[in-house]
Amino acid sequence: MLEKSFEPAAIEQRWYQRWESAGHFVHAADKTPAYCVQLPPPNVTGTLHMGHAFQQTLMDALIRYHRMRGFNTNWVVGTDHAGIATQIVVERQLEEQGNSRHDLGREKFVERVWQWKQQSGSTITRQMRRLGASANWSYADTEGQKAGYFTMDEKMSRAVVEVFVRLHEEGLIYRGKRLVNWDPVLGTAVSDLEVDSEEEDGRIWELRYPGKGFSLTVATTRPETMLGDVAVAVHPDDARYKAFVGQRVELPLAGRTIPVIADEYVDPQFGTGCVKITPAHDFNDYQVGKRHGLDPINILRLDAHLNDNAPEKYRGLERFQARKQVLADLSAQGFLAGEKPYKLRVPRSGRTGVIVEPMLTDQWFVRMEGLARPALDAAAKGELKFFPEHWTSTYRQWLENIQDWCISRQLWWGHQIPAWYDDEGKVYVARNEAAAQALAPGKALRRDADVLDTWFSSALVPFSSLGWPDRTKDQDLFLPSSVLVTGFDIIFFWVARMVMMSLHFTGKLPFRDVYINAIVRDAEGEKMSKSKGNTLDPLDLIDGISFEELVKKSTVGLLKAEHKQKVQGYIKAHFPQGIPPFGTDALRFTFASLASFSRTLNFDLSRCEGYRNFCNKLWNATRFVLMNTEGKDCGTDESLPVRLSFVDRWIISQLQRVEAEVAQGFTDYRFDNLAGAIYRFVWDEYCDWYVELAKLQLQDSDEAVQRGTRRTLVRVLETSLRLAHPVIPFITEELWQKVAPLAGKRGDTIMLQPYPKSQPEKIDEAAERDMAVLKEWTVATRNLRAEAKLPPGERLPLYATALPPVSDVSLSTAALKLLARLDEVRNVSALPDSPSPVAVVGEARLMLYKEVDPAAERDRLQKERARLAGEIDKARKQLGNASFVERAPAKVVEQMRERVAGFEATLAKVSAQLEKLTPTR
RNA sequence: GGGUGCUUAGCUCAGCGGUAGAGCGCUGCCCUUACAAGGCAGAUGUCGUAGGUUCGACCCCUACAGCACCCACCA
Numbered sequence: 001m002l003e004k005s006f007e008p009a010a011i012e013q014r015w016y017q018r019w020e021s022a023g024h025f026v027h028a029a030d031k032t033p034a035y036c037v038q039l040p041p042p043n044v045t046g047t048l049h050m051g052h053a054f055q056q057t058l059m060d061a062l063i064r065y066h067r068m069r070g071f072n073t074n075w076v077v078g079t080d081h082a083g084i085a086t087q088i089v090v091e092r093q094l095e096e097q098g099n100s101r102h103d104l105g106r107e108k109f110v111e112r113v114w115q116w117k118q119q120s121g122s123t124i125t126r127q128m129r130r131l132g133a134s135a136n137w138s139y140a141d142t143e144g145q146k147a148g149y150f151t152m153d154e155k156m157s158r159a160v161v162e163v164f165v166r167l168h169e170e171g172l173i174y175r176g177k178r179l180v181n182w183d184p185v186l187g188t189a190v191s192d193l194e195v196d197s198e199e200e201d202g203r204i205w206e207l208r209y210p211g212k213g214f215s216l217t218v219a220t221t222r223p224e225t226m227l228g229d230v231a232v233a234v235h236p237d238d239a240r241y242k243a244f245v246g247q248r249v250e251l252p253l254a255g256r257t258i259p260v261i262a263d264e265y266v267d268p269q270f271g272t273g274c275v276k277i278t279p280a281h282d283f284n285d286y287q288v289g290k291r292h293g294l295d296p297i298n299i300l301r302l303d304a305h306l307n308d309n310a311p312e313k314y315r316g317l318e319r320f321q322a323r324k325q326v327l328a329d330l331s332a333q334g335f336l337a338g339e340k341p342y343k344l345r346v347p348r349s350g351r352t353g354v355i356v357e358p359m360l361t362d363q364w365f366v367r368m369e370g371l372a373r374p375a376l377d378a379a380a381k382g383e384l385k386f387f388p389e390h391w392t393s394t395y396r397q398w399l400e401n402i403q404d405w406c407i408s409r410q411l412w413w414g415h416q417i418p419a420w421y422d423d424e425g426k427v428y429v430a431r432n433e434a435a436a437q438a439l440a441p442g443k444a445l446r447r448d449a450d451v452l453d454t455w456f457s458s459a460l461v462p463f464s465s466l467g468w469p470d471r472t473k474d475q476d477l478f479l480p481s482s483v484l485v486t487g488f489d490i491i492f493f494w495v496a497r498m499v500m501m502s503l504h505f506t507g508k509l510p511f512r513d514v515y516i517n518a519i520v521r522d523a524e525g526e527k528m529s530k531s532k533g534n535t536l537d538p539l540d541l542i543d544g545i546s547f548e549e550l551v552k553k554s555t556v557g558l559l560k561a562e563h564k565q566k567v568q569g570y571i572k573a574h575f576p577q578g579i580p581p582f583g584t585d586a587l588r589f590t591f592a593s594l595a596s597f598s599r600t601l602n603f604d605l606s607r608c609e610g611y612r613n614f615c616n617k618l619w620n621a622t623r624f625v626l627m628n629t630e631g632k633d634c635g636t637d638e639s640l641p642v643r644l645s646f647v648d649r650w651i652i653s654q655l656q657r658v659e660a661e662v663a664q665g666f667t668d669y670r671f672d673n674l675a676g677a678i679y680r681f682v683w684d685e686y687c688d689w690y691v692e693l694a695k696l697q698l699q700d701s702d703e704a705v706q707r708g709t710r711r712t713l714v715r716v717l718e719t720s721l722r723l724a725h726p727v728i729p730f731i732t733e734e735l736w737q738k739v740a741p742l743a744g745k746r747g748d749t750i751m752l753q754p755y756p757k758s759q760p761e762k763i764d765e766a767a768e769r770d771m772a773v774l775k776e777w778t779v780a781t782r783n784l785r786a787e788a789k790l791p792p793g794e795r796l797p798l799y800a801t802a803l804p805p806v807s808d809v810s811l812s813t814a815a816l817k818l819l820a821r822l823d824e825v826r827n828v829s830a831l832p833d834s835p836s837p838v839a840v841v842g843e844a845r846l847m848l849y850k851e852v853d854p855a856a857e858r859d860r861l862q863k864e865r866a867r868l869a870g871e872i873d874k875a876r877k878q879l880g881n882a883s884f885v886e887r888a889p890a891k892v893v894e895q896m897r898e899r900v901a902g903f904e905a906t907l908a909k910v911s912a913q914l915e916k917l918t919p920t921r
Numbered sequence: 922g923g924g925u926g927c928u929u930a931g932c933u934c935a936g937c938g939g940u941a942g943a944g945c946g947c948u949g950c951c952c953u954u955a956c957a958a959g960g961c962a963g964a965u966g967u968c969g970u971a972g973g974u975u976c977g978a979c980c981c982c983u984a985c986a987g988c989a990c991c992c993a994c995c996a
Contacts, residue, residue: 606946
């Protein structure tokens with residue numbers, strides 16, 4: 001016997017372990033068709049957040065759905081070494097101990113990071129298991145930790161080196177001194193994508209550069225860079241300055257003169273029309289300098305302090321101190337012409353938030369243009385499809401304007417670049433040191449100290465995880481994978497790069513479909529952020545958490561007291577009771593239900609609660625079925641007679657429809673639709689109608705009717721469980737184990753049972769029509785009850801001028817008696833002469849015989865008459881419109897006519913009743 | 922500057938060229954032998970604004986407004 005209500009905690013733990021240890025998540029060596037999903041590898045030291053939980057729910061639903069449909073499923077998972085992020089974490093730890101990575105040295109430091117990875121690396125994969133993720137943990141599991149691949153493990157690293165060397169051989173990787181985005185705190189280059197520019201309040205200053213007999217005023221937001229100026233540029237057609245082009249002006253403080261040059265880049269309308277040119281510290285100026293053959297003067301050290309190219313006074317000053325000093329000196333010497341507040345876009349490092357400095361350094365780049373073209377073609381030809389489709393344009397736009405990718409990072413944690421230098425600085429790129437040495441016999445080689453951008457290895461995952469560069473059968477089976485589920489924020493970072501790399505190295509797409517999931521926000525649509533306190537931990541939703549605990553964990557690590565206050569306030573307002581335990585299934589069902597094609601998903605706790613209630617409903621429906629079928633004849637013996645009523649045939653028919661809807665939902669990646677379809681079928685049809693009517697049929701004297709009812713109860717439920725399993729795996733497994741035997745089925749697990757398939761031949765329109773009538777009569781009669789405000793115990797006869805027009809009248813009237821709590825149904829030629837409320841259903845008029853207040857009833861009828869008159873009027877107008885009748889499809893016109901006729905018939909009956917109530921004058 | 926998305930019930934969102942929907946919330950009645958995490962019944966919308974196309978527009982087109990996001994080098 002089942003517990004009285006659904007208690008998720010116990011069943012979840014048990015079933016996940018059994019599934020995993022039984023090897024149900026493992027792919028088959030050689031079986032088609034294959035279905036493969038690549039998990040966006042989470043940061044190895046990270047923890048699961050709502051975005052992960054959402055994504056993984058969808059992936060797992062897809063995987064489970066296809067597994068049940070007999071696909072050879074392989075959910076390839078792994079974790080990412082997340083170069084910068086992980087290095088920062090460990091550096092912070094060292095900092096707390098008063099150490100820096102430089103104190104340890106590279107080797108010791110990297111060792112330390114590995115330790116940290118081993119220690120915290122399993123957190124996120126453990127959490128994924130709590131979500132029920134049926135991931136292929138043992139696949140590509142080089143490190144034997146049942147966590148899939150690790151982007152820095154031996155096998156994955158081999159692919160990285162191979163790709164690097166090959167791209168280099170093909171001339172697609174090059175090294176050069178370029179201006180790159182530099183994070184002066186981390187001391188590394190970062191790619192364009194890792195820089196976020198936000199508009200901030202700043203100032204703009206005007207500086208006067210004197211020439212012979214004239215002076216030019218330039219505007220700048222970064223006055224300290226003037227020490228590295230090499231020219232002042234004006235627009236070639238600018239009449240104001242034409243005369244000065246070619247002359248020189250004095251560069252204040254620096255004791256140099258610089259030329260006045262003409263360049264189209266200058267917008268004469270903007271500012272003074274004069275631009276200072278600082279090639280070493282500005283991307284535009286760099287181009288201008290190049291065009292005019294001006295050598296950049298770099299005035300900054302890598303830590304953003306001024307270097308020896310600056311006048312002595314400023315050397316060693318930090319960049320913002322230098323700014324102050326330069327401004328003070330310019331002002332004192334009369335060269336500062338103006339200063340105003342100004343809104344500017346400040347480029348900040350995505351990791352440290354520090355202002356990024358354009359810095360002239362030696363870096364490695366990937367030439368992107370040629371790689372991008374095939375990636376664009378694939379999307380244009382529809383071989384690569386985005387869901388929702390509009391993301392294609394985001395993808396396309398970026399690829400069409402792609403810049404070379406700076407892949408070197410001046411970090412210690414990551415794939416060290418496979419390049420060696422001899423004493424003359426000549427570079428040898430090779431698969432390993434010995435191979436490099438072979439290229440440079442007798443020379444002393446030194447390995448490039450840099451590591452690769454984390455996204456470099458991520459870009460290879462779709463094929464490196466399948467064993468590339470070896471030729472493996474898995475690449476035939478699982479490449480391209482079926483669908484990638486990921487967030488829009490990494491379309492550039494990851495999606496596009498995977499497509500390019502995969503096409504280039506394997507000739508195949510990494511995946512056919514890309515589902516871009518919504519961003520999870522809080523219930524009000526606010527971004528979730530630690531400082532607001534509106535983040536939710538998926539595990540807290542599953543297990544529940546007390547108010548005190550929640551406050552404690554949300555404020556830990558917050559330094560500012562005001563933040564703590566704010567967070568506490570938010571939690572008090574939104575989770576005064578903490579969070580109750582909803583269980584994994586409820587959380588998953590919520591995610592699925594909210595997964596429409598909208599761009600954001602506002603996670604609402606009350607929705608989660610609603611879907612927990614749904615789980616409870618399913619649980620109790622099963623309880624009912626078990627109570628009424630266990631140990632009884634459920635019709636598994638096909639030789640015994642079975643009679644199915646229109647009610648049985650109706651629910652079976654509906655089942656076919658919901659199965660088709662769910663299948664469509666999966667095809668379209670409309671998880672909201674499929675979840676909604678399941679919800680409505682289970683709750684609104686099976687529980688609200690079928691189970692209630694089954695109660696009646698189970699009392700039928702005919703053994704064949706009882707048998708048919710039990711069989712239908714059990715079979716439809718058993719099928720529903722399979723239908724819902726991809727979304728709510730735990731509860732369906734638990735219940736299926738109990739229900740399946742009654743339906744003559746057996747199995748270790750529901751997850752390997754065949755997925756329900758809609759059988760159109762079982763759609764029974766006659767039964768559906770009968771049921772529609774029964775529902776209509778029931779609702780109308782219940783309405784009469786509600787109007788009459790009958791106490792629950794009071795049962796009255798229903799007077800009806802006709803019997804329900806269905807194939808089985810006695811069943812229908814019996815059903816009516818049960819569902820609308822009637823004493824009996826009396827078929828009469830005329831309703832009793834009474835002011836009691838009358839309902840009109842089709843041809844019939846229904847009345848519960850009961851004394852009522854005639855005035856109230858008159859009121860009600862008048863309202864109803866007005867409504868009907870309004871509808872008739874509206875429809876009549878349409879029909880009166882000649883061009884509607886002529887041009888609209890005949891079917892639509894006919895429908896409209898029927899509509900009017902129906903309304904009019906009802907109106908007549910309502911009017912007649914009203915007549916009766918109207919006091920005779 | 923370029924691009925994308927959104928605007929429908931109190932809230933969060935579906936929706937479709939032909940009778941405006943769901944969940945939650947709300948109101949009333951009910952602890953009816955699966956379920957009060959429940960049952961039954963009910964109320965609620967000039968579908969952002971203005972034009973256009975159409976027999977017919979919430980839906981298609983145009984413009985506008987507001988909100989959100991992405992990309993881009995304006996000193």
